[in-house]
Amino acid sequence: MSFRLVAAGLVHANGQRALRKVSLAARRGERIAVIGPSGAGKTSLLRILATSIRPTEGQVEVLDLYPWQLNGAQLRQLRSRIGLIHQAPPIPPRQRAITAILAGRLGQWPWWKALLSLLYPLDIAGPRQQLARLDLADRLFERCDRLSGGQLQRVGAARVLYQQPDLLLADEPVSAMDPALADLTVNQLHAEAASRGATLVASLHAVDLALRWFPRVVGLKAGEILFDLPPVKISDPMLRDLYASETGPLPTQDHQPLEFGPAGSRGPKSRITVVPPHPL
Amino acid sequence: MNTVSSAERRQAWGLCLNCWLILAAIFGIVWASFAYLSLDLMQLFTAEAGRGMADFVSRFFPPDTSAEFLRRIARGALQTVAISAIGTLLAAFAALLLALPAAGRFGALPKAASRLVLNFMRSVPELVWAALMVLAAGLGPFAGTLALALHTTGVLGRLFAESLENAPPEPARALLESGAAPSLAFVYGTLPVILPQCVAYSLYRWEMNIRMAAVLGFVGAGGLGQMLYYELSLLHEPQACAVIIAMLALVILVDAASAWVRRSQLRADG
Amino acid sequence: MFPSSLPRDPDAPKRLSWAMVAVVALWPLLQLAEFNPAALLDARNLKVMRGFVSQFFPPELSTEFLALLARATVETLAMATAGIALALLLAAPLGLLLAHSLSLSRIGPGPGRGRGEVLRALARLLLLALRGIPELVWALLLVRAFGLGPAAGVLALALTYGGMLGKVYAEILESGDTRPARALLETGSGRLMAFFYGLLPSTAQELASYTVYRWECAVRASVIMGFVGAGGLGQLMDQSMKMLNGGEVSAILMIFLLLVLLADKISLTLRKALA
Numbered sequence: 144m145s146f147r148l149v150a151a152g153l154v155h156a157n158g159q160r161a162l163r164k165v166s167l168a169a170r171r172g173e174r175i176a177v178i179g180p181s182g183a184g185k186t187s188l189l190r191i192l193a194t195s196i197r198p199t200e201g202q203v204e205v206l207d208l209y210p211w212q213l214n215g216a217q218l219r220q221l222r223s224r225i226g227l228i229h230q231a232p233p234i235p236p237r238q239r240a241i242t243a244i245l246a247g248r249l250g251q252w253p254w255w256k257a258l259l260s261l262l263y264p265l266d267i268a269g270p271r272q273q274l275a276r277l278d279l280a281d282r283l284f285e286r287c288d289r290l291s292g293g294q295l296q297r298v299g300a301a302r303v304l305y306q307q308p309d310l311l312l313a314d315e316p317v318s319a320m321d322p323a324l325a326d327l328t329v330n331q332l333h334a335e336a337a338s339r340g341a342t343l344v345a346s347l348h349a350v351d352l353a354l355r356w357f358p359r360v361v362g363l364k365a366g367e368i369l370f371d372l373p374p375v376k377i378s379d380p381m382l383r384d385l386y387a388s389e390t391g392p393l394p395t396q397d398h399q400p401l402e403f404g405p406a407g408s409r410g411p412k413s414r415i416t417v418v419p420p421h422p423l
Numbered sequence: 424m425n426t427v428s429s430a431e432r433r434q435a436w437g438l439c440l441n442c443w444l445i446l447a448a449i450f451g452i453v454w455a456s457f458a459y460l461s462l463d464l465m466q467l468f469t470a471e472a473g474r475g476m477a478d479f480v481s482r483f484f485p486p487d488t489s490a491e492f493l494r495r496i497a498r499g500a501l502q503t504v505a506i507s508a509i510g511t512l513l514a515a516f517a518a519l520l521l522a523l524p525a526a527g528r529f530g531a532l533p534k535a536a537s538r539l540v541l542n543f544m545r546s547v548p549e550l551v552w553a554a555l556m557v558l559a560a561g562l563g564p565f566a567g568t569l570a571l572a573l574h575t576t577g578v579l580g581r582l583f584a585e586s587l588e589n590a591p592p593e594p595a596r597a598l599l600e601s602g603a604a605p606s607l608a609f610v611y612g613t614l615p616v617i618l619p620q621c622v623a624y625s626l627y628r629w630e631m632n633i634r635m636a637a638v639l640g641f642v643g644a645g646g647l648g649q650m651l652y653y654e655l656s657l658l659h660e661p662q663a664c665a666v667i668i669a670m671l672a673l674v675i676l677v678d679a680a681s682a683w684v685r686r687s688q689l690r691a692d693g
Numbered sequence: 694m695f696p697s698s699l700p701r702d703p704d705a706p707k708r709l710s711w712a713m714v715a716v717v718a719l720w721p722l723l724q725l726a727e728f729n730p731a732a733l734l735d736a737r738n739l740k741v742m743r744g745f746v747s748q749f750f751p752p753e754l755s756t757e758f759l760a761l762l763a764r765a766t767v768e769t770l771a772m773a774t775a776g777i778a779l780a781l782l783l784a785a786p787l788g789l790l791l792a793h794s795l796s797l798s799r800i801g802p803g804p805g806r807g808r809g810e811v812l813r814a815l816a817r818l819l820l821l822a823l824r825g826i827p828e829l830v831w832a833l834l835l836v837r838a839f840g841l842g843p844a845a846g847v848l849a850l851a852l853t854y855g856g857m858l859g860k861v862y863a864e865i866l867e868s869g870d871t872r873p874a875r876a877l878l879e880t881g882s883g884r885l886m887a888f889f890y891g892l893l894p895s896t897a898q899e900l901a902s903y904t905v906y907r908w909e910c911a912v913r914a915s916v917i918m919g920f921v922g923a924g925g926l927g928q929l930m931d932q933s934m935k936m937l938n939g940g941e942v943s944a945i946l947m948i949f950l951l952l953v954l955l956a957d958k959i960s961l962t963l964r965k966a967l968a
Contacts, residue, residue: 195879197801215797215805223881233872235894242437246890250881257886262437267427284434306880453778456771460843460924464779479838498725505725546950550829550917550927554934559742560732568726638829641921645727648830655833667830674825 144207145169145310145342146192152200153187153366161187162366164201169342171309174333176353177346179363180386185346186230188363189314192344193227194218206309223250226308230315232299236288240279240298243287244270247306273301276331278324292319300328304335311336313345317352322396325349329356349396350382486664495650496669503646503673506564506639507632510571515625517576522583541584545577549635553644564645571632571639582624586617630681637670647673741937748939758941761929762948769925769952772843772918773911776850780911781904783823783855788862790816794871794892795884816859823856828914832923843924850911850918858907865899866892902964909960916949926952 147168153161162184169175177185190196191203194210203210208221226247234243245260256265264270267283274280277297287295296319303311313332317325329345329352336343347353353360354374362369362377362385369385370377382393438446457464466472524533525541553570560566595612599605640648647670654662732738789795791813798809831849839845866888874891878884893900919927926945933941 193879195800195875197803211801211803213804215803218803219797219881219883221881222879226880227876229872229876233870233876233891235870235873235891238890238894239437241435242890242894246877246882246886247880249877249883249886249890252886254883254886257882258889260437261889264435264437267431267435271427271431283431308880453774456774456778459767459771460775460847462775462844462847476838502725505722508722509726509728543950546953547946548913548917548949550920551930551946551949554920554931558745558934558937559738560729561735561738564726565729565732568728634827638827641829641833651830652833655837667826667834670827670830671822671825674827675821678825 144204145171145173146206147204148191148198148201149203150201151191151198151203153184153191153196154199160366162191162198165366165368166201167361167368167371169344171342172336172340173359174336174343174357175345175359175361176357177344177361177363178348178350178353178385179346179369181348182365183363184366185363186314187366189227189312189344189346192310193225193312194222195227219250223306224309226303226306226311228300228303228311228313228316230296230318232295232302234287234295234299234302236286238287240274240285240287240290240301241267241270241283243298244273244302244305247302247304250306270301270305273304274298276304276334277301277328293321293324296320297324297328300332304331307335307339307341309339309341311341311343313343315346315348318348325352325396348394350393351395482660483664485661486668487659487661488665492662492665496647496665499647499650499666500669500673502564503636503648504633506567506644506646507571507629507636510568510636511575511625511629511632513568513572514575514579514628515621517572518579518583519621521576521580522587525580525584526587528587537580538584541577541580543577544573545581547574547577549574549639550642553639554642557643562643567636567639567644567646570644571636575628575632579621579624579628583617583621586620586624587613590616626681626684630677633677634674637673745937745939745942748937749943751940752944752947753938753940754944758944762926762944765919765926765929766948766952768843769915769927770912772846772915772925773850773908773956776847776915777854777904777908777911779847779851780854780858780907783851784858784862787816787820787855787859788866789884789888791820791859791863792866792888792892794867794874795878795888797878797884800875800878820856820859823852824854824860825856826853828853829917829921832918833921836922841922841924843918846915846918846923846925849923850914853914854907854911858904861903862900865896865903869895869899898967902967905960905963905967909956912956913953916952 148165150164150166152163152165155161165184165188167188177188179185187196191198192205194203194205197203197211206221206224208217210218210221213221232243241264242261245257245264245266249257252260259265271280271283274283274297277300279294279297279301282290282294282298287298290298296316300313300316303313311332316332317328320328332343332345333356335341345353345357354377358373359371360374360377361371362381364385364387370381386393521537521541523529524537527534549570552573553567556566556569556573560569590613594616595608598608598612603611636646636648638648640646640650641652643649647666651663651666651670654660654666793799796809797803798805828849831852832845835845835848839848869892871892873895874887877887877891882890915925915927917927919925919929920931922928926948930942930945930949933945
């Protein structure tokens with residue numbers, strides 16, 4: 144089991160409810176997209192899985208452990224196996240891309256290695272390889288405040304790829320990228336998850352991206368799970384219900400209308416070689 | 424693909440050459456400072472030094488809390504507050520007088536002269552002023568009051584002069600043009616503009632002066648400092664300890680009070 | 694009788710009572726401070742002062758005394774520098790401990806919350822005591838423990854400025870963007886590495902700038918350390934003062950001014966270079 148939420152709920156300190164009775168489980172190696180309107184609780188869900196916030200109700204189990212019953216050292220150990228790609232990468236502006244990526248392994252490295260790497264990166268090839276996967280290898284030594292929003296997002300993704308977590312979480316990881324780059328990035332997340340048998344959970348703003356890439360799609364609305372289905376079983380009315388839009392367009396990458404063709408035609412574009420969905 | 428080129432290795436350094444040089448210079452200066460003072464820090468952490476230190480500290484406890492001594496401490500603390508209050512008040516008036524020429528109201532020569540005087544008063548530390556004033560006015564809190572007043576005049580005078588220079592000239596000019604005497608135009612047109620700022624500066628300075636007044640007594644200028652110096656020189660450690668605790672309490676009290684005033688002011692402004 | 698329709702100044706009673714409070718409060722304060730301007734005109738004091746000040750010119754400029762002065766000046770600067778270096782060693786761990794942005798146990802909140810809060814409260818208390826006692830009091834005490842000389846001055850500076858730096862470091866670490874550090878803590882990094890990788894890049898300038906400012910203050914403070922026997926220029930000043938040697942005092946005063954101005958300049962240039 145990769146993670147399991149049992150009737151998890153979250154009420155923020157200001158009394159606002161973010162999640163209500165969410166039950167969700169994934170086996171190792173599953174790949175799940177979370178979609179829903181903004182404010183639906185996608186980020187809260189991911190942060191609970193990342194052990195970044197503690198649910199106020201219900202149970203959470205991650206990588207076969209109950210995070211909030213662990214002691215400090217065990218919790219740290221667990222956290223180093225979970226990677227969360229933030230929508231706005233939390234990277235100090237003056238830091239260089241390579242340093243920001245190396246920081247992904249701070250939970251695994253001994254302190255002397257981390258300290259020395261501030262002066263001279265002890266691993267150059269690793270971060271460069273991760274950036275190259277996202278088509279950004281030439282910015283390895285660039286300062287992060289000189290990168291565009293999409294480039295910074297890819298540095299944030301490269302950090303988590305470099306971390307090599309067992310549970311790969313992504314919160315709107317491609318929101319600032321153009322469709323081609325978004326496809327490339329999602330493809331690389333899949334490839335990483337598949338190559339190491341890691342579990343991937345990504346929240347996505349663009350419905351078409353979710354339907355095209357993920358074998359399992361969870362619809363979240365007002366803090367509750369509306370559906371949890373493979374894309375072939377998701378219909379246009381379900382999506383309209385999710386986004387509470389009767390006639391307007393559904394959110395897609397380049398504002399192309401969503402087409403509901405026969406199942407299978409929604410496969411990834413041939414331009415990119417994709418890892419086939421894992422037989423589970 | 425995954426071999427790192429030498430160009431990349433050169434680029435990879437996390438700090439620029441200049442940063443390394445500056446860091447090295449700082450370390451060099453710090454090392455030179457310790458060497459010049461021939462300080463051996465390791466000596467502080469030997470068992471013997473530890474025992475000596477523990478013995479030294481234990482002589483201070485328990486502090487003397489007899490009612491009679493506490494009364495003397497209370498008087499010393501009040502005297503410290505009085506020294507700082509009168510000193511700051513005197514300084515505020517003197518600073519306002521000196522700020523007028525320093526802001527260039529009477530021409531270039533008085534401006535340069537008054538600035539020189541203010542700079543000199545500011546540059547001489549309070550404790551040096553106190554040592555001088557003990558000669559001029561005799562031992563006791565009056566010397567401390569004068570010392571604080573002299574140093575603080577230098578500090579406040581410069582700040583007041585800046586406020587004066589930045590004050591809008593229109594209100595006073597309007598009064599002058601309607602036939603008011605220059606001094607009255609100042610009192611009705613300029614002073615109301617700068618007064619709140621001057622009061623704020625003076626209060627802030629008073630806060631710092633309370634801390635300072637607590638130590639001026641070391642050269643014989645009254646207050647808690649004089650008590651501490653006296654008790655320590657007689658090797659009355661428990662009494663000295665009580666005085667130190669009183670100083671700490673006074674400083675914490677002033678800190679808390681000024682934080683409270685500032686917060687309530689913020690709330691009133693917001 | 695005034696006609697009752699004539700309005701009176703509504704603020705007048707308030708102003709009057711404030712003025713009365715001020716006068717009533719001022720009187721005991723003047724008494725406590727033994728305020729007595731006549732003492733300045735006392736014949737004996739005047740004679741001492743006149744004799745003393747008349748010696749100010751010319752200042753003592755013999756090579757022997759100048760050499761002494763130069764040595765004391767370098768000692769003063771060295772004391773300030775060594776004191777700040779030690780203060781940094783004291784303040785950095787305490788500041789890191791205090792900063793909430795580096796608190797692992799606050800995430801969740803997770804295990805060790807209570808212990809963390811207790812530790813933080815203790816550290817805050819320690820810093821308060823360190824900076825609440827003026828450096829000159831520390832020096833006076835340490836001179837008794839370590840004997841006359843600059844060692845006591847350096848340690849006194851280290852203690853007081855350690856307390857000040859520690860508090861402000863923690864404030865700086867909490868004031869900026871703390872999300873990078875938090876994100877690192879959430880991927881299992883330790884707090885020290887979260888500081889180096891997540892907080893230091895964005896706060897290094899401010900931390901360094903404040904440290905330089907405190908060095909400037911330490912120079913001013915170490916100038917007077919000698920009055921309690923803790924080395925530097927102050928010790929020379931104290932001796933000359935006790936011997937009523939006006940020429941030496943005026944020479945030392947000039948060095949004071951130069952030193953304070955120099956520290957001002959250096960600090961300003963360094964902080965500008967950092968900004």
